[in-house]
Amino acid sequence: MSRLDQLKTMTTVVADTGDFAAIAEYRPQDATTNPSLLYKAAQMPQYGELVEEAVLYGQRRAGDAREQTLLTMDKLAVNFGVEILKIVPGRVSTEIDARLSFDTEGTIRRAANLMALYSEAGIGPERVLFKVASTWEGIRAAERLEREGLHCNLTLLFSFPQAVACADAGVTLISPFVGRILDWYKDAEQVAGYPADEDPGVRSVTRIFNYYKRFGYSTLVMGASFRNSEEILELAGCDYLTIAPTLLAELAASDEEVPRKLDPQRAKTMAIERVAFDEKAFRWGLNEDAMATEKLADGIRQFAADTLKLERFAREVRQAL
Template sequence: MSTALDHLKKHTTVVADTGDFEAIAAYKPQDATTNPSLILAATQKPQYARLVDEAVAYGKAKSSNHHDQLEWALDKLLVNFGVEILKVVPGRVSTEVDARLSFDKDATIAKARRIIDLYKEVGVDKTRVLIKIASTWEGIQAARELEAQYGIHCNLTLLFSFPQAVACAEAGVTLISPFVGRILDWYKKSTGENYTSAQDPGVLSVQRIYNYYRKYDYKTIVMGASFRNVGEIEELTGIDFLTISPGLLQELQSSNKALEPRLSAATAKSQDIPKVTYDEKRFRWELNEDAMATEKLAEGIRNFAKDGKKLEDLLRQKISA
């Protein structure tokens, strides 16, 4: 009997949202996404200790300078997890640039190129990697350059608003990850209301983005992310990609509900949607006017930076040992 996950895979590419490649293998997704928080969680599992030790050894071999050792070890650790994930998914893995570089275009470009070089060292072609970058103005412009000049594919994350999505499409990025559940979290806290899946502000935001992209034939992939419940996933069936945590993948696997597409390119084409564009000034103003997007973007960058720092501390201890 077909499961809800089987039905979903007929209409949408399913991506595993975890750094635990053993969990990834169980659900046979096409791709996988990681971030510093997910990698930090995975490093706490003893079966992944060797990946940490290998990264530390690599950092020590690259430099005699303690700061440089730490930087190399952190980048290598992210790539080590990515390489293992690529052994169990047929498609691509997303590896995130340090969130502390979110407002530095040139540093983001340099870090992305270094990550790609580290993958290349172990025989992984750049076509199997998406570089994850926060959807700040600087991050979007870094992605524009990485895509156009270096052929490096990017996944723009921490995306909470329509202007961010439009700017990403205009920059020609490969994929965006609009966050569904975090938008819902903000509105529930702000209004005190509960929302059905069909009324979910995060779902409505991603539906709007998808319909706009398909209406105007943008090639950028829309990958819904950060889900709080299966109902959100059901309402986005038919979208390009969905990246889903192991817990919700298990819930879909355990259900035999037949999921039908709620979104399609044909339906998007028929909608009356005005064309818009954003230069830097308008982008910053529109983002500023959206309290939810401004707050959640800043919060997301802070939290990823905090977990990145924890990863650094873990590696620092091992380098000093």
């Protein structure tokens, strides 16, 4: 068995891409997208019809130019999501606009709008995860959405307080960003890298996984944003891992043994103290973690910037039609 096939026996593998061909090639259970991936995919000629259909949908259903742009963006995300769900047997993660990261009510409305579009396409809520930034406001929005039957993937997660608050809110899944944590520490400590078992991103996810399993949380942990296959292998046994096509290919090309590193049964026996974070403690804990504070803010800015790029691209397509 390849390393990828071995990994699939202990971890649910998710494709981190908007490219349908890559998803089909590696047969993951789920797939996840974000504005950066959608912007890249939308420019591929083979997906031009999906973009044009979204643009025309926005023109027909919305009023002024701003409303048309917002509806077009939602429809484009859903168009890609629907196509992905024709390939994967599980769920697709669809991102809520990063500019709503500090707007609880706006996030809830946007998720409802996206779900309405999915429903119109014949897709039920059991097949969709709404990606929401792990801000205090985002977590509160996800808590309410979960109660309404809309499942959430809390993204841009870099710290233990974020993870605990998400689990206490009852969210379906979290996506701690392994590689971006590594990036920050490499820069801060001026080092070329770390052994896989000392990788700061790997250690962060391991701590969160063990805490969740020790206290019986239902929230799933999905390691994300990997920089190398060693990080992935060090998290073998994690609930989910979302992996880019280049790293999926690397894992598929090797048949070396993949030992389990994370074990929920072992975690249940660990001496771990239970903690809780109200809003004040959450904000203070995040503030005290320079890496998490900086990477959360930077991630929101990056996703917002790529959303603007995608909006401009959609407007160019609209003008050309």
